[in-house]
Amino acid sequence: MPKGYDFISDSPPMYRQSRHTTFEHDSHTALAKLHTFTVDDLPPHKWRNHMYEFEAWLQAEMLKPNAQVSTDLTQFSARFGGILRDWWISLGEYIQALFIQIPDFNQALYLLYDEFCRLPHLYEDQFRYHRQTTIGRKFFVGGNWKCNGTNEEVKKIVNVLNEGQVPSQDVVEVAISPPFVFLPVVKDLLRPDFHVAAQNCWVKKGGAFTGEVSAEMLLNLGIPWVILGHSERRLILNESNELVGDKVKYALSQGLKVIACVGETLEQREAGSTMDVVASQTKAIAERVSDWSNIVLAYEPVWAIGTGKVATPAQAQEVHSELRKWLHANTSPEVAATTRIIYGGSLNGANCKELAAQPDVDGFLVGGASLKPEFIDIIKSAEVKKNA
Missing domain, CATH: 3.20.20.70 (Aldolase class I)
Known part of the structure; x- marks a missing residue:
């Protein structure tokens, strides 16, 4: 994602319109499943770290061709196991549903970026509650x-x-x-x-x-x-x-x-x-x-x-x-x-x-x-x- 990019003014007109549009059932279902993976299921420092890691990954992927993004996501998700692995599988399901619904690949990536950059803030209270993780407790x-x-x-x-x-x-x-x-x-x-x-x-x-x-x-x-x-x-x-x-x-x-x-x-x-x-x-x-x-x-x-x-x-x-x-x-x-x-x-x-x-x-x-x-x-x- 280019530095200083603003979703409201800089994204394509079709994207600005779609961000307020109701999704098809499949993408709704996939997104709802993703939102079930909260800090209650995953150590909070890992959740936050990997959300930011995904944000950085997604920024880089926006500059790559479509086929390369698919390969990169497979390699990226293969590093994880347990709940993180399940989370990445759900992420893949959501991406597939989103890309099917929005043929414009760049627009779909912008929407995906916007959605997942919001997740850490949705759980800000929990993150404050867990701000000193097990690493901080000797x-x-x-x-x-x-x-x-x-x-x-x-x-x-x-x-x-x-x-x-x-x-x-x-x-x-x-x-x-x-x-x-x-x-x-x-x-x-x-x-x-x-x-x-x-x-x-x-x-x-x-x-x-x-x-x-x-x-x-x-x-x-x-x-x-x-x-x-x-x-x-x-x-x-x-x-x-x-x-x-x-x-x-x-x-x-x-x-x-x-x-x-x-x-x-x-x-x-x-x-x-x-x-x-x-x-x-x-x-x-x-x-x-x-x-x-x-x-x-x-x-x-x-x-x-x-x-x-x-x-x-x-x-x-x-x-x-x-x-x-x-x-x-x-x-x-x-x-x-x-x-x-x-x-x-x-x-x-x-x-x-x-x-x-x-x-x-x-x-x-x-x-x-x-x-x-x-x-x-x-x-x-x-x-x-x-x-x-």
């Missing part, structure tokens, strides 16, 4: 050791972690969460590019609270992260949504970073109330917190924790996507775009890569596998996101 991997380990076992695990070859800190952020009694030794021995996290902390300043550990104590030890609201504490120790929300608020106010856990039971999932449950748990945090920059949200379906069952990539992506939409509607578009939502539940070295490839899965909170050498493989799955 992959996060937490290792929750729970109530496991002896002094010697801890040293062996730390040694394995220290020797592991993992992606650099600009690709993945790692936090290791041992039991309270091992926090000092792990912090002293662990490699400097890994953080240390506590598994819980008290809801207010320390005092006459036997058995509790305060946020101030963790900070005094140099511990930057804490896990709050884990399902085992919610279900076994009866921690309510409100208590978890209060804990998150206080921990953040003292300077800790928080891995806040949400997730549904099997009964709740089978009843179809998954999103009601996780939304309610997230709401209790959102009502008390305005700055989400130091929160990682961990979706851990209770039915998948320690059971050997794992949410399918599609199931994990569905909940993560819905959580992000909830944040968009109830906090802000920026919080939704920038907050990392990680997955946990029977994660291992065999299933981590497929889960990591999901556009709204920003990392993992790992239980049993974090005590094993395969935890290194799980950390390495961050490369999947980097190369997406």
Whole structure:
């Protein structure tokens, strides 16, 4: 397309007339099919990038003979797979219908250019909502050791972690969460590019609270992260949504970073109330917190924790996507775009890569596998996101 080209004044008279003309059914149908491929189906950065790529391709094609355009489109579309491949097939159907209806090839190209240059703008709200893509949300991997380990076992695990070859800190952020009694030794021995996290902390300043550990104590030890609201504490120790929300608020106010856990039971999932449950748990945090920059949200379906069952990539992506939409509607578009939502539940070295490839899965909170050498493989799955 020549620089400075204006569709209204510079296009042929027949084109200016046809842009307001009703299409034949076939081109309408093909165009409607194309419009079903929205950012809900395709990672938004890919949708936007390929729309602009198509725009540039189409500009160049307008200067070529008809036969060459057909060959070029075949070669261009063959590079893609999955939803993109389906999108290009639909694009081909639309082009065929359009060219049959409008014999003037240049006029048809101008109309096609006009139609597809509009698409990114039709979805501008979604693009703003997704303006920081998975590339902008650094992959996060937490290792929750729970109530496991002896002094010697801890040293062996730390040694394995220290020797592991993992992606650099600009690709993945790692936090290791041992039991309270091992926090000092792990912090002293662990490699400097890994953080240390506590598994819980008290809801207010320390005092006459036997058995509790305060946020101030963790900070005094140099511990930057804490896990709050884990399902085992919610279900076994009866921690309510409100208590978890209060804990998150206080921990953040003292300077800790928080891995806040949400997730549904099997009964709740089978009843179809998954999103009601996780939304309610997230709401209790959102009502008390305005700055989400130091929160990682961990979706851990209770039915998948320690059971050997794992949410399918599609199931994990569905909940993560819905959580992000909830944040968009109830906090802000920026919080939704920038907050990392990680997955946990029977994660291992065999299933981590497929889960990591999901556009709204920003990392993992790992239980049993974090005590094993395969935890290194799980950390390495961050490369999947980097190369997406």
